Amino acid sequence: MRLFTFLFLLLSISTFAQKTNKYDTFFEKGNGNQSASYPETIAYYKLLADDFPTIEMQKMGLTDSGEPLHMVIFNPEKQFDFGNIQKNKAVILLNNAIHAGEPDGIDASMQLFRDLALGKIKAPKNTVIVCIPVYNIGGALNRNSTSRANQDGPEIYGFRGNARNYDLNRDFIKSDTRNTKSFVEIFHKINADVFIDNHVSNGSDYQYKLTYIMTQHNKLGTVLGDFLNTEMMPALIQDLQKKNIENTPYVNAFQDTPDKGFGQFFESPRFATGYTSLFNTIGFVVETHMLKKYADRVKVTYEYMRSAIDFTDTNYKKIKQLRLKNEEQYQPKKSYTIKWEIDSTKTVPFSFLGYEASYKKSDVTSGNRLFYDRTKPFKKDIPYSKEFKSTKEIIIPKAYIIPKGFWPVIELLKSNTITYSQLKNDTIIEVESYRIADFKTTNSAYEGHYLHRNTSVTSKMEKVAFAKGDYIIPTQQKGIKYLLETLEPEAIDSFFNWNFFDTMLQQKEGYSDYVFEDSATHILKENPKLKAEFDLKKQSDVNFINNPEAQLDWIYKQSVYYEKAHLQYPVYRILK
Known part of the structure; x- marks a missing residue:
């Protein structure tokens, strides 16, 4: 009987081990310095989705590589309709390999989903986890061992540029790539409450394996930003420290050594977390340190995601409520900041774990080189600047009007779930x-x-004739910050700055000097006020008086012959 019991236990242990080994990831089967390829990653998630009803993998839109983007979902309730999920659960979105040479998140996320499915770690009760296994598929397929010259492992990895050599982490406003268009579809489908973008850092040397960027709290909005800055981020830091993972804000010190202090990285809307923040989503960038061993980097990435999941699960109601409340602070007639700069008057001491740095003669070049001495670690307080101040504000309009001919802009607004109406008749409207x-x-x-x-x-109020079918875009909607950041031309990542309206910068018509001379004479004769302005400019501007071509051009641009479209920004603001 004892022999039978022993054999039964041995068989049970063996069977369990075989089942467990079945779900070992490529990384776990290797030497700790190897990362799964794109086909291996997708095959692994297919295995999990086939074997566990709590996991589902969905094919989404195409990427520039020709391969579809995948979305993997873990929900312990085995329900995958986000219309229902968002009613009573939080959603966390994990994004991996936006830079495919930084694959830590690929391997960490595979372990995370496996451990959740097997019950190795406690599954969240109030949070659904969504993962994009490999975002930059084209870069992931371009595997090599040399493009990350300063990075310690893995042995083989992908490339930063995508299939068309775009840096996908600069594409979230201009949306030149299919990858971004498919990401936008996923993002709005799931309405993520929290977003984590997994990366590997470059730059200085220091003791930390893990650095992070949190969405800049001032620009996120007072309500949600204060919560992130004073509650969520401190709780994540504390939880990581309990796991013996020391961490630091992203070491944004590229022109100097970090012991002199540094400021928070400002992620404008072209970046992933800058974009997601426009829809009141709390965002984090995990930046493991390039000079640390790959196995250590994968581990701390895994633990950061776990800490974020645990906090979100505990505070899911508050996060969802604050997201809604954050929207309410943006109203027509109120001011909105479109330009920020770091507030150097507000620094806080930060206990930094670094290495002493010095310069020594280079063995390669004729100059000196920076050297971090790992035999001389230090811990000391340095100044850290994380507060930003407004340098340019606009007044939020009631609505924008966009002529229907600017369809590339309209298509981007539609893909970002912006609501609109169209004029039913030709109409004259007073606008700014x-x-x-x-x-x-x-x-x-x-x-x-x-x-x-x-x-x-420059701006002015005027009555403008609009055509039937032109678009009226009200600002009172969930995407209000997206509208303000893209349609206000002075905003850093506006559609104007990204060249969507460059045709308005070029004159299409002109004049021949010898013909227009007679017209200019007539114009000045018929307009005494204009002639007075012309004479004053000649008296006060030395360059102007010595430039006949500029003088004639000045008269032309004050006349009815000068085309109205030149330098006219074709998006108009309704204020009342």
């Missing part, structure tokens, strides 16, 4: 109208564009 006064443009290509910056406008 912008003209582009000035802007600067990059000298070299940046992510498929020649990006504008330092844009400024």
